[in-house]
Amino acid sequence: MTKHERHKEHYTGPDEVAISSRMNWLRAGVLGANDGIVSMAALLVGVAAAAPSEGALLTAGIAGISAGALSMGIGEYVSVSSQRDAEKAQIEREKIWQDTRPEWELQQLVELNKKTGMSEEVATVAAAEQMDHDALAIHALMHLGIDPDEFTNPWVAGFASLVAFTVGGMIPTLTILLAPESWAIPATFVAVIVALAITGLSSARVAHSSKRKALVRNVVGGTLAMLVTYGIGDLLGTHVL
Template structure:
């Protein structure tokens, strides 16, 4: 029988050992896909309300997908990098404190253990055992709220957002371009709602969250965005004409 590479995994369910790392890329991927679907669909619905010229629609779509994907990818990379830098800095300070004031850190851990419901005697015994095992990790988790073994990956988050936005944006583009003029907008609305229901369902399932709430939230947000941009497209198109 294969042994777990991490002792804590023995006390987790079959899917719990990697849920934190899954949530990192899930957040970036779902956010990117939702933004791609809603942003490009809303853009194209607005443009299609103003013109039926396929070349104009295609140009707007490609520009929107390129700009949005790069913006999402770079933005996610910068955001997660800032978070990672802050986590690394906190861990570096914690390492210094562990060497400079070990007794003070031990007493802090005693108090943190007591806040979980332990008596002072039990908390002190636990703190000593924890310090003897891995003082940095236990302080990082209990004091800083950081797991040194599961730090965020900026590059993975950025790439996930870029790819997800692109894939999300392609769906409404194909719907708009491949259908007759009179079907473009209504079918795009339906297709986008279905896609958003799918991303909401996937995010809820992978993150073990309530499915109906995630699906409804996605669909309401997408419908609102497309309705507003469609109205703007009608107004601007009529004004230009």
């Protein structure tokens, strides 16, 4: 554990530090699974409404999961890599500023401290102590909004998104393929609603946020997506195909 990590855990508590470090996993994992569930369910009920054959559904399922998982994984990797590069570049500039204009950096920290409610005298003393403790870390946090000890690994984020999307997408895919044809679409709706409820509650639990809001957002959003694509598929199947 670095000096900055020990300092942060001392003032925020280990549970708050854990929540901060888990947020990237929440986004790449739970939300990746949620995307897989919703997008594959919407795709498959639309195909089922237009051309409800097992071959068409199997093809759509395999193609959809493959394309979606790869897109999610690569997109997450590129996004996190870009963010990581930008943050590292800012940190490097901050290092240069610490060496070339220390007085200015100290005064900047005084002003930032004053914005938190400190008086001029207290802010000046605090800034001097903060600079002595870890000048780069405190400026990165207060001036740039970057935690230099918590850069996200783009490979981990990309792989987590790929796997999560695949696992999530398998739920509606297996349901619609294995259920009796007359019950395939209703069964998929039920399976997806249950799965979305689980991912919503899981994300709320990890983030310590409102479980009710997360549950409603997930279920309502996913259900609307399926209804819309089912309607489009039914329209195409009836009037076009």
